Amino acid sequence: MRNVPFITLIVLIFSACEKDISVNLPQQQQQLVVEGKFESGTYPQVILTHSLNYFAKIDPVILLNSFVHNATVTVSDGSKTMTLTEQTIDTGGVQFFVYRPDPNQIASAFKGKLSGIYTLRINADNKAYESVTTIPLNSFKLDSVWWHRVQVKSDTNKARLWARITDPPAFGNYARYFTKRNSEPFLPGLNSVINDEVVNGTTFEIPVDAGVNKNKSIDLETYAFFNSGDTVTLKFCNIDKATYDFWRTLDFAYNSNGNPFSSPTKILGNIPGALGYWGGYAVTYKTIIISK
Incomplete structure (x- = not known):
């Protein structure tokens, strides 16, 4: 609390010598x-x-x-x-x-x-x-999916989706996932990609967040869970490194938007002279019903 008077003083000083400042930002060339x-x-x-x-x-x-x-x-x-x-x-x-x-x-x-x-x-x-x-080949193997009942706030009808995945001995495997709830479209996870740097050559289990529509506001406390009665389809895709790098950097930029302490992020596309990406997906689907 000792720095509050100092902040107040700074505000008073700048309000006393207020000056309009205009910043001319350069127009970016259309791409x-x-x-x-x-x-x-x-x-x-x-x-x-x-x-x-x-x-x-x-x-x-x-x-x-x-x-x-x-x-x-x-x-x-x-x-x-x-x-x-x-x-x-x-x-x-x-x-x-x-x-x-x-x-x-x-x-x-x-x-x-x-x-x-x-x-x-x-x-x-x-x-x-x-x-x-x-x-690519389906190097990351989606073995199975299941769910556990969880309580979120006072809601006991939420469920957490889990997946078991097997990774081969060779390094360099990448994946992206989407989920579909009932008749809704497939949506990517908030952090939608994984690699095998830590899990190489193992069978591992991970929680799978529900996919999100990034054009809408997201409740960070509840977005990751499904509801009782939902039919959930997991779309699991092996991808190459360039596709992984694009979505890894784009997910990071989206999740750090508005954070004044985050580092600037360069989106790593794979189309010289343009923005964006051209990506291949080796797709596997698994569907599960969350009982009421």
Whole structure:
């Protein structure tokens, strides 16, 4: 408490010599933002937008106008190449645009395979971009999932999800997870990635937080748990290191947002000249019902 008078004094001094200060922040050059994924057993999809200024006002019109149209997007597996066409998706009145294989030419498209190496090429705004990703083997083995009843505050109907995972002897395995509650969409965890630096070559058990919608406010005391009666599906994905690094740094930046003591975080994308990532996912699913 001895420093309170000092703080009060500083406030009084600065209020006595108040002066308007204007800071001219440089305008950042607009960049292409890529969100591209290719999952095992499915077709790839790529979302292209333009970056927005840090202090830009964001509303549905601005977001809609940020999508990049008429780009040329292809994916190659080394022997075959498919072209992705721009398609419109309406999610309850909100439109967004995604590049996927043309449904009228699906015979020439191919789905992701384990250990496949895939090159994404984009031509947009008179610029060319290229990135390579791998859909790895299922090195991290998702053995089983289960749950335990927990009490959160005064609520005794909450449950904690657990998973048992086996890691092979060789280092260098990475994973990302999502959860789906009932008919809701799959959502990533608040910290959605793991690696085998500590658990290499072991079978280990970890708690699995419920996935979150990061566009909404999150109750940090309750978000991680499921409810009695929920049907929960865990989507567990082996990923390569570049995909891991992107989501590791993005998760950290999101979780430290607003913390004045956190270090600045550089998001590690894997698309030279653009922001974002092109990532491959080797997917495993397990579903469990939390009894009432």
